[in-house]
Amino acid sequence: MRRLLAYVLLLQTLLVTVGFAAEHPLELIVTAPFLEMHSGPGRGYPVVFVVGRDETVTVLFSRTDWYKVRAARGQEGWARRADLASTLLPSGAPAPIPPYPVFASHRWEVGAGYGVYDRENLVTAYGDFSLTNSIDIEAVVEQALGTIDNRVIATIGLRHTFIPEWKWFSPTAGIGTGYQHIEDKEPPAPRQSDNQLAYVSLGARGFITRRFMWRADWRHYVVFNNLNVYEDLEEWKFGLAVFF
Amino acid sequence: MEIRLGSILLGGILAAALLSGCSWFHRGEKAQNEVVVGDTDTDPSIIEPQVNRREVKTPKIKAKDFEVGAYFGALSIQDFGVNPLYGVRLAYHVSEDVFFEGFLARSKAGTTSLEDEFPDITVVSNAGRQFTYYDLDLGYNILPGEVFIGRGRAFNSQLYVTVGVGDVKFAETDQFALNFGLGERLLITDWLALHLDVRDHIFETSLTGRTKNVDNIEATLGLTTFF
Numbered sequence: 001m002r003r004l005l006a007y008v009l010l011l012q013t014l015l016v017t018v019g020f021a022a023e024h025p026l027e028l029i030v031t032a033p034f035l036e037m038h039s040g041p042g043r044g045y046p047v048v049f050v051v052g053r054d055e056t057v058t059v060l061f062s063r064t065d066w067y068k069v070r071a072a073r074g075q076e077g078w079a080r081r082a083d084l085a086s087t088l089l090p091s092g093a094p095a096p097i098p099p100y101p102v103f104a105s106h107r108w109e110v111g112a113g114y115g116v117y118d119r120e121n122l123v124t125a126y127g128d129f130s131l132t133n134s135i136d137i138e139a140v141v142e143q144a145l146g147t148i149d150n151r152v153i154a155t156i157g158l159r160h161t162f163i164p165e166w167k168w169f170s171p172t173a174g175i176g177t178g179y180q181h182i183e184d185k186e187p188p189a190p191r192q193s194d195n196q197l198a199y200v201s202l203g204a205r206g207f208i209t210r211r212f213m214w215r216a217d218w219r220h221y222v223v224f225n226n227l228n229v230y231e232d233l234e235e236w237k238f239g240l241a242v243f244f
Numbered sequence: 245m246e247i248r249l250g251s252i253l254l255g256g257i258l259a260a261a262l263l264s265g266c267s268w269f270h271r272g273e274k275a276q277n278e279v280v281v282g283d284t285d286t287d288p289s290i291i292e293p294q295v296n297r298r299e300v301k302t303p304k305i306k307a308k309d310f311e312v313g314a315y316f317g318a319l320s321i322q323d324f325g326v327n328p329l330y331g332v333r334l335a336y337h338v339s340e341d342v343f344f345e346g347f348l349a350r351s352k353a354g355t356t357s358l359e360d361e362f363p364d365i366t367v368v369s370n371a372g373r374q375f376t377y378y379d380l381d382l383g384y385n386i387l388p389g390e391v392f393i394g395r396g397r398a399f400n401s402q403l404y405v406t407v408g409v410g411d412v413k414f415a416e417t418d419q420f421a422l423n424f425g426l427g428e429r430l431l432i433t434d435w436l437a438l439h440l441d442v443r444d445h446i447f448e449t450s451l452t453g454r455t456k457n458v459d460n461i462e463a464t465l466g467l468t469t470f471f
Contacts, residue, residue, distance in 0.1 A: 025303065026302065026303040026304075026305060039390065039398070039400070040388065040390065040400040040431075041340060041400075042385075042388045042402075043340065044388055044389070045390070045400070059305050061305065061306040061307065061308050061434075062305050062306070062307045062308065062309075063307070063308050063309060063337065063470065064309060064337050064338065064339050064340050065340060066340065067305065068434060089302065093302075096302045097305070112344070112380040114409045120420075121409075121420035123380060123409050123410060123411060123420070125380065143411055145411060145418055145419060145420035146420075150417075150418045183418070185417055209339065210338065210339055211338060212338050212339070212342065240382060242336065242338055242344070
C-alpha cells in the first residue's frame, strides 16, 4: 500500500510537470458587452472582475462547464462556458469551445452501478464503445458478493439500442459471453470454480444532463459447466455513466 | 437554295460581330486580370498566390476534470479498535455539482476486547486482520463556497456528500459494503486540493458471534491534484 502511495505521489508530480510544460495559451476577444469572471467554478461564486467588449482574455484551462481565464492586466477568474462560447478568436473565427458530445451518437461511455446477481449484491463497472449509433460493444467487470460465495464476472458483448434518438428513455437488447470465477464462502465448495457463460440482456438507457446518463439492465445468464445441466442465473442492475 | 445559303452566311457574320462586340465590352476587366501572371502555361485569368500558406493551429483548451490523490487517517473497525488507514482516490467531475469517485484503501485491525481479556482466543487470524476496501461512489457538492484565512486570503471549497457501493475484504472474505460519506474539499490552488472526509462502510458480518451490520467509520485527511 505504501508503495502504491509513493507511485501516486510520483504520478501527481509528473502530471503537474507535464501540465506546465504543455501550456499553449488561447486568446479570445470578448464580443458581448462584457464577460463576467467569477471567483470559482460554480454558479454561486461572486463576480470578481468584468472584461469589456473587444478586450482580450487568455483561456488557461477548463473544469466541467467553467473556464479559468486571465484578463489582459493579469486578473484571473472563472468564466461560464455559455459566455465564453460567444467570444471570437483574433482571426474572427468563433471560439474553439468543444461542443457537448451528442447523446444519440456518442462514442465512448464509462459507468458503474449496483445490482443483484442471483440474489447476491453486485458491484459493476463497464465501458462501452459505439460501432454505430445503435450498436455498441460493451465490456463489463463485476463482483457479486453473497453469503454462500463471491463471484467475479467479466463479459463482453454487443448491444443494440432500438431508438437512439429517444433521449430520455430508449430500450436496448444485447447478447454476449464471458467468464465467471467463484470464491467459496460456505461449504459445500462448488464443483467447478471457473466457468464460461453466455447472456442475453434487455435494458434501457437515458440522458440525464450534459455528459451524464443512466442505464438499467436485466440479464439472463447460462453458465456452462461439466455437470451436464446448465446453470441459469438472472441479474438486475442500475448504473450511472459519463459519455464522451 | 441560294437565298438559304445567303441567310446562313449573314447569320454567321452577325453572330461574329455580336460576339466580338461582347468581348469589346468586357475587355477592360480582362486586361486587369491578365497583368499579374507571368507564367504563360497557366490560364491567364487565375491569380497564383506567391505566399506560402501558414498553418494556423488553434490551441486546445485543457480540461482538468480528473482528480487523483492519496489520503490517510483513522478507521474504526467495529469491535476491532481504531487503526491507521492509507488510501488512494480518483475522481471525475461531471458538472459543477456531480462527480464520480473511486477509492482503494487498506488498514489493519487490532484485537477485540474478548481477545484482550482472554489471550488464548483468536477471533481473526493475523493475516485476516488486513482490512482492504474499494468503493465506487457518486458525489454531490452540496455547499460550495469560500473559506477565509485572515483578511487577504480566500480559498474555494466544497462540502460534498457521497454514496456508493463496494467491497470490503476483512477476515479473508469479501463482503458487499455500502458507504456514505461527508467531506470538505479545500482548493489550495487551482490544481491542488486538501480533503477532509468522514465515511462509513456498512457491511454484514458474523465474526463476533451473531450476524449483524457493522459500521466502520473513517476520518481521513487527503491531498489531490486536478489534471
